[in-house]
Amino acid sequence: MRNLSLVKPASQLKEEQRHTEEILLESVGIAFFRGSVAEISGGPSSGKASLTLSIIAKLTTAGEICAVVDSAGGFDPPSAVLAGVKLENLLWVKCAGDIEKAFTAADHLVQAKGFGAIWLNLNGLPASKLQLVPKTYWYRYRTRVKDTPTLVIATADEPVTGSASQSAFVFSRERTEWSGSGRFKLLREFHIAMHSRKQFYGRPIPARIEADYRNV
Amino acid sequence: MSRSYACIVSPNAKEDKEALVSVAHQFAYSIEVLDDGILFDVSGLERLIGKRSLIARKILEELQKHNVPGSVAVAETIETATLLARQNDGVSNVVHSPDTFQKLPLSDLPIERDTLNVFTDLGLRRVEDLIEIPREELIGRYGREFEEIIDIAEQKSSAVLTPNLKESESSWSYLLDSPVEDFEQLIFLLNHGLDDLFVRIAHIGLSTEQLDLLFELSNRTKRKYQIKTSFPTLERSFWLKLINLRVSLDPPEAGIKAVNVIAHFTKPRPSQTGLYAVSRPEPQSLLLTVNKLKKLVGEENVGVPVIIDQRAAEAFTLDAEAMPAGRESIESGPAKPIIAFSYFRPPIRAEVLVREGRLVFLRTKYFSGHVIEYSGVWRANSKWWENSWKTQEWDVEVEAQGVYRLCKVGHEWFLIGEYD
Numbered sequence: 001m002r003n004l005s006l007v008k009p010a011s012q013l014k015e016e017q018r019h020t021e022e023i024l025l026e027s028v029g030i031a032f033f034r035g036s037v038a039e040i041s042g043g044p045s046s047g048k049a050s051l052t053l054s055i056i057a058k059l060t061t062a063g064e065i066c067a068v069v070d071s072a073g074g075f076d077p078p079s080a081v082l083a084g085v086k087l088e089n090l091l092w093v094k095c096a097g098d099i100e101k102a103f104t105a106a107d108h109l110v111q112a113k114g115f116g117a118i119w120l121n122l123n124g125l126p127a128s129k130l131q132l133v134p135k136t137y138w139y140r141y142r143t144r145v146k147d148t149p150t151l152v153i154a155t156a157d158e159p160v161t162g163s164a165s166q167s168a169f170v171f172s173r174e175r176t177e178w179s180g181s182g183r184f185k186l187l188r189e190f191h192i193a194m195h196s197r198k199q200f201y202g203r204p205i206p207a208r209i210e211a212d213y214r215n216v
Numbered sequence: 217m218s219r220s221y222a223c224i225v226s227p228n229a230k231e232d233k234e235a236l237v238s239v240a241h242q243f244a245y246s247i248e249v250l251d252d253g254i255l256f257d258v259s260g261l262e263r264l265i266g267k268r269s270l271i272a273r274k275i276l277e278e279l280q281k282h283n284v285p286g287s288v289a290v291a292e293t294i295e296t297a298t299l300l301a302r303q304n305d306g307v308s309n310v311v312h313s314p315d316t317f318q319k320l321p322l323s324d325l326p327i328e329r330d331t332l333n334v335f336t337d338l339g340l341r342r343v344e345d346l347i348e349i350p351r352e353e354l355i356g357r358y359g360r361e362f363e364e365i366i367d368i369a370e371q372k373s374s375a376v377l378t379p380n381l382k383e384s385e386s387s388w389s390y391l392l393d394s395p396v397e398d399f400e401q402l403i404f405l406l407n408h409g410l411d412d413l414f415v416r417i418a419h420i421g422l423s424t425e426q427l428d429l430l431f432e433l434s435n436r437t438k439r440k441y442q443i444k445t446s447f448p449t450l451e452r453s454f455w456l457k458l459i460n461l462r463v464s465l466d467p468p469e470a471g472i473k474a475v476n477v478i479a480h481f482t483k484p485r486p487s488q489t490g491l492y493a494v495s496r497p498e499p500q501s502l503l504l505t506v507n508k509l510k511k512l513v514g515e516e517n518v519g520v521p522v523i524i525d526q527r528a529a530e531a532f533t534l535d536a537e538a539m540p541a542g543r544e545s546i547e548s549g550p551a552k553p554i555i556a557f558s559y560f561r562p563p564i565r566a567e568v569l570v571r572e573g574r575l576v577f578l579r580t581k582y583f584s585g586h587v588i589e590y591s592g593v594w595r596a597n598s599k600w601w602e603n604s605w606k607t608q609e610w611d612v613e614v615e616a617q618g619v620y621r622l623c624k625v626g627h628e629w630f631l632i633g634e635y636d
Contacts, residue, residue, distance in 0.1 A: 065497060074559045093518050096561075097561070
């Protein structure tokens with residue numbers, strides 16, 4: 001009978017057939033696991049929003065429904081379109097700076113089950129406020145999304161999820177590339193270093209994100 | 217057990233159709249609308265009302281209440297009732313007794329003209345005359361098809377009523393003894409009502425995607441809620457949650473005295489899931505979640521982002537009416553991530569040191585630093601209709617901080633967002 005514990009339940013096998021467990025971002029060489037909480041933290045202009053939009057673009061293009069919990073109202077739909085996000089597959093929840101509402105909204109979303117990704121965008125909120133949020137929220141999200149296809153992505157200036165997240169990256173901007181000279185310059189690239197908080201001895205992963213001046 | 221059918225024939229049947237249907241509905245569920253009137257099954261009403269003549273009188277009384285002219289007949293067979301009612305067509309409000317059926321002229325029966333002429337020559341003019349002739353002789357002379365006419369004459373026809381009244385909605389209502397202030401107290405009652413309503417809808421093989429909820433309030437006003445889903449469903453618990461969320465978003469201003477629920481019919485949803493379809497929230501679950509979120513953060517703050525095709529400073533909006541579609545796209549997303557922009561709400565006031573036309577130093581209440589690089593000035597404006605706007609913007613990289621979009625309005629500087 002003990003060996004039976006190694007056998008996966010039919011419900012889990014069914015879920016696995018329906019979607020891959022990993023969401024792989026080939027461009028930067030990192031993968032996120034469905035049914036878990038992922039964290040991307042970093043200082044200003046470190047590429048948190050850019051990378052998260054890449055994940056959401058990948059999922060919405062495949063027809064999955066994703067959600068953005070816009071805690072501070074910073075979400076910019078034209079940037080999302082440039083990143084390849086299909087806006088018709090995206091649910092936008094504006095919380096106007098109310099942290100409590102943002103966490104409750106994320107809670108409602110994880111309970112719905114079936115979302116591809118839920119982005120809890122805490123960028124721009126002061127760390128002092130975020131520290132007041134009970135850590136139990138994150139464990140609650142982790143439990144809720146377990147065995148579902150949903151990836152919860154939290155982005156903030158400082159790490160917030162503690163050990164509740166399965167993957168956690170700290171982003172930092174190494175340098176900024178500008179083109180042109182004198183008065184005629186253009187922002188071109190961010191060179192980003194991504195450190196995993198879960199692999200203490202791992203090397204930082206380098207990545208480049210480019211400016212896109214197309215008209216949406 | 218014998219059956220009873222009622223027929224009303226009215227000279228203005230088309231104009232008075234609604235009134236006729238309303239009258240018929242008071243006596244029967246099984247109703248067939250005819251070109252010149254209405255036919256309905258009143259079997260079983262004998263126990264409640266009495267003999268057929270009394271049923272006919274009751275129907276006539278209802279007709280008079282609705283001011284509809286017509287003749288009424290109640291009989292054991294459909295043909296008898298119809299033929300009797302059609303007698304004296306045009307005369308207002310008459311009841312015909314089945315006993316008079318035998319006095320009807322043979323020309324009222326569906327007999328071919330040649331045969332009818334022969335009968336007239338033979339002196340057979342009324343139904344009672346035809347019944348006198350042995351059945352076998354008539355069949356032997358006019359064939360098996362004539363058996364149907366004999367059955368009609370003998371009031372033995374087995375024709376069945378074909379309900380053809382297509383309803384588009386069904387309703388349930390409840391009048392309370394005293395007004396109820398809190399809608400949540402009515403949930404159990406509504407649960408019962410929806411159960412009753414949905415059983416009726418399911419019985420006719422239909423479903424619903426719109427419920428109209430009408431409250432009569434204690435301040436003598438009415439309050440209507442129209443609740444729609446994007447898919448038909450008869451899941452009671454789902455509708456209850458949706459109704460509760462909708463009413464709690466915008467509660468009635470006074471106590472509720474009466475509840476009326478109207479369900480609009482629609483075809484049921486075919487459920488077929490694809491083996492390789494990507495997983496999405498169930499439509500019920502998505503709709504409920506969106507409504508919960510609207511209750512939490514306000515109706516205008518939950519929806520689908522939409523890019524507006526116009527020249528505006530922030531050319532996007534949130535469509536609170538729309539729901540995520542979950543549509544697949546053939547094209548794949550860009551291979552490389554792009555630099556995204558995030559707004560500061562509200563914009564952060566800044567002090568900027570400008571030296572020899574160059575941005576040198578930037579200070580806000582959160583940080584300060586030398587401007588390492590910048591691009592701009594980017595000027596944009598529009599005077600389209602009344603909403604004219606004008607911006608002067610720079611992209612600035614601040615030492616040991618981030619890359620921001622700086623905006624100048626008059627003599628004041630603001631950071632309106634960050635490249636992230």
